[in-house]
Amino acid sequence: MSTTEVVVTGLGATTPLGGDVATTWSALLEGRSGISTIEEDWTAELPVRFAGVAAEDPSTKLERHRLRRLDRTQQFSLIAAHEAWRDAGEPDVDPVRLGAAVSSGIGGILTILNQYDTFREKGWRRVSPFTVPMLMPNGPVAAVALEFGAQAGAHAAVSACASSAEAIADGIKLIRSGRADVVIAGGTEAAIHPLNLASFAAMRALSTRNDDPQGASRPFDANRDGFVMSEGAGMLVLESAEHAAARGARVYAVAAGAGYSCDAHDIVQPDPEGTGQARAILDALADADLKPGDIAHVNAHATSTPMGDVGETVAIRKALGDAAADSVAVTSTKSMTGHLLGGAGAVESIATILALHHGQIPATINIEELDPGVVVDVVREKPRELSAGAVAALNQSFGFGGHNIAVAFRRP
């Protein structure tokens, strides 16, 4: 049975590194960190006083009346989706053949917390009537579907930090199923708030390197001490190859396939053997009809936590086998962006796609001493060229709850 080929024709992002894809990508190649100290009073009582705040506030791009009825996750989504749509050449598509798959890991948590403050201080009548559509976890996908008139379906997979990789996987499936020709797919997060920093800090999941925020996100480094919370969004325009060819669209990459698994090992800790992660990688290869040797590059989930990063390299080796694993170039762009949680998979898929498209793999910054447990080749110090013969690359995203997603992109 032949499978509908799905291609990527548009990219959009708003991240701690820049308000669009071009500035984000150039910062990744320059090795620039988007992390900074939060200069607000509320950080005083917290063990973590830095984060990756979006480089461009949504208020610079959306009108005031829209800001007040959209959660920050929705604001980021719309900004990134508009960029991706323009980048794709604003495809002419029947609304019933246009879908959306947009996720957030947490949802409208800033709305929940801010409206709860309003409720306690001023009573129920002052609670915004838009509170529910702002806080619901499908709020971002609903906002995107409404904005672009996407009537084929609107899906919001929720799998913590794997959410937006799962959204992209769902977007591929939506097109393959024959229900849509074009899908806007990606994810978003906006959770920088004292309670959320306190909650992740209470798990001992965050770096506390307050004296060196830009050096705090250090995946694969022996002295890493946790991840850095960031915010923003990434969006892709996925399209059936046939639809893209008919309108002469520029194709960045083939969204060749996706793999899913669940560790069912621990609610938050990854399986140290990497078994579930390896299954997701193998599942993605099978779905994409690729061989381990086709994978030239992996954009790793690697968040800079002591447990996660090393286990992921074990999983890569387990899945690809020694010969292929020896020649794969692995990087973690979270060293520069921090961890966008539910937005991470989408922003990192964009980095993976652009690595294939431009033939340049961004380096992982802040590695002073490589963890001896790392069993793959990590790109360090400067970007590495991807050979002309390189076939494909993987984006990996894992989430609390044991969710493992791998998405395979192939050169067109």
Added chain:
Amino acid sequence: MATHTEQEILAGLGEIIDEVAGVPADQVTADKSFVDDLDIDSLSMVEIAVAAQDKFGVEIPDDQLKDLKTVQDVITFIQK
């Protein structure tokens, strides 16, 4: 309670509607219908009613809000 002139209320509503719904204040004239002319949805009407209460000190109960179709209807309600 302070009374407001029709012009004061119209100007105040214009500011509120600009803030809540993004309709420029100069387009908010007495004859305009909220739904048909200004494209204001039901949730935005709730925000407008609460903001009008803060500004003019007149509560608009929910069961009466649905009968206020035009800007003039709101002005009349606040004045009475």
